[in-house]
Amino acid sequence: MPAVSKGDGMRGLAVFISDIRNCKSKEAEIKRINKELANIRSKFKGDKALDGYSKKKYVCKLLFIFLLGHDIDFGHMEAVNLLSSNKYTEKQIGYLFISVLVNSNSELIRLINNAIKNDLSSRNPTFMCLALHCIANVGSREMAEAFASEIPRILVAGDTMDSVKQSAALCLLRLYKTSPDLVLMGEWTSRVVHLLNDQHMGVVTAAISLITCLSQKNPDEFKTCVSLAVSRLSRIVSSASTDLQDYTYYFVPAPWLSCKLLRLLQCYPPPEDGAVKGRLVECLETILNKAQEPPKSKKVQHSNAKNAILFEAIALIIHYDSEPNLLVRACNQLGQFLQHRETNLRYLALESMCTLASSEFSHEAVKTHIETVINALKTERDVSVRQRAADLLYAMCDRSNAKQIVAEMLSYLETADYSIREEMVLKVAILAEKYAVDYSWYVDTILNLIRIAGDYVSEEVWYRVIQIVINRDDVQGYAAKTVFEALQAPACHENMVKVGGYILGEFGNLIAGDPRSSPLVQFNLLHSKFHLCSVPTRALLLSAYIKFINLFPETKATIQEVLRCDSQIRNSDVELQQRAVEYLKLSSIASTDVLATVLEEMPPFPERESSILAKLKKKKGPGAVSVTEMEDGKREGGELNGGGDRGPDASAMAASNASTPSPSADLLGIRPAAPVSAAPASVGSLLVDVFSEAGPAASSAAVNDEGFLSSAPPSEDPAPPLSEADELLNKFVCKNNGVLFENQLLQIGIKSEYRQNLGRMYLFYGNKTSVQFASFTTTVSYPGELQSQLNVQSKPVEPLVEGGAQIQQVLNIECLTDFSEAPLLNIKFRYGGALQNLTLKLPVTINKFFQPTEMASQDFFQRWKQLSQPQQEAQKIFKANNSMDTEVLKAKLLGLGMALLDNVDPNPENYVCAGVIQTKGQQVGCLLRLEPNAQAQMYRLTLRCSKDSVSRRLCELLAEQF
């Protein structure tokens, strides 16, 4: 056994690890592990109490076994015991175990939270740090609920040690990311900003991560950080390389902090204050200047750290997009890196230039590097660098260089790495379409694509070329001629046969005059490919044949013969057989007129967002396609295919232009299998139509505290609910804790928890005045049928509430069956002799009784289908009232109480959830689907529940949440 153990060696652990390493086979390893597990189990179960050291050793062994990839189902309790040990080393192992093997076992969480609570209040900095680490590592909602209010206090307390501050800042950040609703802004927020001025660099480094995240979500509240960040940055940038002692990294002063400061500034527009802005520009210039200085060290760490700051500075310059001088300097600097001998720098320069290409100030400067980039595409050894080069070519493409870039990309495709071919194909297809001046070039390019990389040409690409050819009559003859030529090749890709079949079926007549491509020659050419093709392609070809009969009556006999032969009319494939039978019949009984009507040329396709662009976006994830590209698409979309020369069709196209249909909508529109020319169903515009009917969502009533006091009627009867009661209720649909109501006299806070069909709510009534409230009473009442649906029990409260005091009331809630109304809470008291009387809605909503249900995609859709009765579904389309940010939405959906299911909806932008509502009498299964449309700032919300009233109520409630 090697003597590598350090600190307090746990000999038993080292022996065990070395045994495992000596195992010759997986079986031997499992055997040894099982032996050890049995041993540990017997020790834990044994009568003899284990001492701390042994407990620590065994827990550590369990951890090791778990990290090897084996399941561990015991030992959690022992680990939790270690947490309360007062020996640092035992505590540390306990926390490590908990952090790695989190278990949602609620009993355990309570114990863990208790141990953490003790350590946080221990005032021992090492213990506090361990506890904070554990919270950050686990980061669960339960922990957030328990500690979200405690940690800000630790962070800004004057007597907190620096190391604890660092941990507290990052711990809070973690909680904010998982449960933003639980981290409430408050007095601490302004003090956090001032941590940017802290003397201790470590504290600043940790705090700035928190500040950046908070600024992104609440920019206005944190605006003051801009000037603080600029002055801090300027101090670092101008310091000598040794000033910052250990925060200098390979002669670069505080690279991490510098980058984070630059990142923070990217959350804001350029500073308005001239002096601050001047100072910042100076910093950025200094950073750019330093790049030209000779390196202070030959070590790669030195140049990495230095360039990290440089790239971050460039990112800020690009973000501001307002200083042409700096933008051009940045571009030149990146240009130098394009030829650097370090592969990493070439990669990053290509990446960074991609964003620079979208700025109008630097687009031209980026274009000057086109030869270098093309060269990179051809000669780089590393595929990820080539990929970046392709991305950059795509980004710098415009009308002036499109032909060159598309040609280069096409020729690269012939040798391109398999992993990036599909994306390359999409990009070439998009560029060819976007910058096509003459459409013969476009058709050539796409056919070349199919020839070179047919396997990677997805449906979207070849659908698109057909759409465009159909919509533009100036290119139809050329397209027919070109596909005819392409099909002459002895081996051509099946996608080519598809495009060829479709186009010749529509426009073969345009080239039929030439004896070399007479109707029969065309038909024979197509039919020679027939037997090599898959069923869908054959189906498409059969449709092309029947179109031929209409276009060229002279081919009728030949084609009828083909249709009549056994391999068609008795084909084992139902689709093929049906087509053969129907087409044969159609061709023999229909008159020429009928045939001509049925088989008329396809009408133009409604214009919409290119399905290819949609696919590329999907492939790259949202945000990957640059904004300018989308705008360009819009700008040029009209001239592209609308043409304006098609009379009535053009207006129909324009109408549906704004929609963003899913690729499947496209399928419906263009499915070549459709035997007869259907009317141009505007599938794509459906979504938009529905949206436009929806109208604006109900405008929310304004809260008016002052109005309340004067308008509350001084009567003994319970007042009617406040006008804002519904709005207050809505605030609590996705959360359980918070302030329900506040005016100048009274504040009502709520904390609540729910399990199964039961709930408990704590109400905190705070007297904000210095005068006593007398005859304080509260009553819960049930409007409508609620009496039989919900049961709320409460104890009476103290009739006197002293000035500045707070009293508490506990409500026990039982859900008997599903309900729609909210219980009313009436509060009466005398303040200085005047009777105050107000009624609120208690935020008890049906969703509080949700149990989340995890399920796989398949199960989800199966259940979705099962709930298909029209009344089981409730749907609403409404305008977004709040931020459409993913994290915010997720937090809300989680707060709703359902399980948020990943990888279920084929469209990653959508959210689907599942849960079961527990009532005393029954369980109601619920499925939810939320489809955001960021462009239109709208949502479509669909609920399907096993009980219709639940669908409707949930839909109503949720529509107010987003």
Added chain:
Amino acid sequence: MRFLLLFSRQGKLRLQKWFTPITEREKKKIIRDMTTLVLARQPRSCNFLQWKDLKIIYKRYASLYFCLAVENQENELLALEVIHRYVELLDKYFGNVCELDIIFNFEKAYFILDEFLMGGEIQETSKQMVNRCIEASDMLQEVRSTHIKSNNGLKSEF
């Protein structure tokens, strides 16, 4: 940062640190993807990869690969130096660190990482500071047998 993985040239996982909660099944899938992706890379390629919506930054030190996944807006070069700083910290602690040190003292490797990073963010970039924390806790361990109850000594170390 999303996660940090350490694995050997044979694809054996030596350390896994996840900064966001994910299921065990997803973890296993990511580990498999990362090892195949990174081990297949040619020598002298660049240290960055795009994987789904994450940036993967990896670097090989002797027999071990360090593989760090960060969000898209993060700085790659700095991520590379995060790895290097971690290696330096391990090296300082173990003295000429090797793969065996990390295998046999895996818990120490986790502790050192925790001092350096927290919740996927840099907590302390100063090597001295981190080392002081680690040594201080080691000291606590060594005096365990002599039952020193007060932690005042540690406080002054900070």
